[in-house]
């Protein structure tokens with residue numbers, strides 16, 4: 001799998017997501033729904049194990065409370081044998097430092113965590129979280145994603161997996177900061193006008209983000225589609 005080590009300013013960035021046949025990644029209540037089958041979860045685990053870091057938005061932490069750990073003991077062992085932590089660095093884009101201190105990303109698994117905040121984050125929350133994670137401050141009110149990625153590259157992160165959600169995906173795609181997108185499309189319809197999709201945010205007003213198809217294959221009871229982002 002390619003790494004854009006030729007890009008000196010940011011890591012190779014790919015988004016991995018599961019969506020329903022109607023393009024939703026969760027319900028209107030933003031409740032997590034099982035879309036993937038076991039083969040897709042295993043593929044996702046391999047992607048986690050092959051990445052230097054995994055990034056999510058605070059919305060995903062608050063609704064799903066993911067641990068973002070590598071599940072397979074063999075894959076964790078392989079990472080350790082290669083001199084790396086058994087889990088990739090876990091990163092939350094969290095402008096106001098709202099990540100709960102009892103979140104599973106802190107409670108489960110070994111490895112480093114980074115919480116990316118803005119200058120508007122309350123100081124006492126930042127201090128509390130800094131006991132559990134490194135803090136990167138980038139931006140005045142929201143996290144400046146381009147600056148954050150530059151900082152991550154400087155810290156040795158060359159391959160970054162993004163696991164949503166809809167707002168963070170949009171932020172990265174709309175700023176031309178994504179190299180590839182992998183979507184598992186499952187055999188359910190979720191529906192709902194306000195249910196999150198792969199990319200929400202403001203939406204394109206002109207100039208759409210163009211993609212080139214890398215591959216498309218049947219997996220579990222759905223399909224896995226891989227795209228290269230042309231920008």
Ligand SMILES: NC(=O)c1ccc[n+]([C@@H]2O[C@H](COP(=O)([O-])OP(=O)(O)OC[C@H]3O[C@@H](n4cnc5c(N)ncnc54)[C@H](O)[C@@H]3O)[C@@H](O)[C@H]2O)c1
Pocket residue numbers: 016017018019025026027029030031032033035056057058059060061063064093094095096142143144145163164165166167168169171172196200
């Ligand atoms: N099916 C899947 O593969 C999958 C994966 C992850 C999440 N989800 C779903 O996505 C939903 C969460 O998505 P969401 O859109 O509510 O939240 P999100 O996870 O995308 O987090 C968005 C938040 O990140 C913060 N942020 C700071 N700076 C930002 C910037 N520059 N750009 C974008 N965001 C920035 C903001 O507080 C923003 O509200 C949940 O329902 C979850 O279940 C599904």
Ligand SMILES: Nc1nc(=O)c(N)c(NC[C@H](O)[C@H](O)[C@H](O)COP(=O)(O)O)[nH]1
Pocket residue numbers: 016017018032033034035036044060064065066067068069163
């Ligand atoms: N790939 C994927 N398929 C799904 O069917 C689904 N519902 C999610 N939802 C996103 C969720 O936030 C995480 O991807 C993990 O599924 C959480 O579990 P972890 O404790 O981190 O392993 N993701």
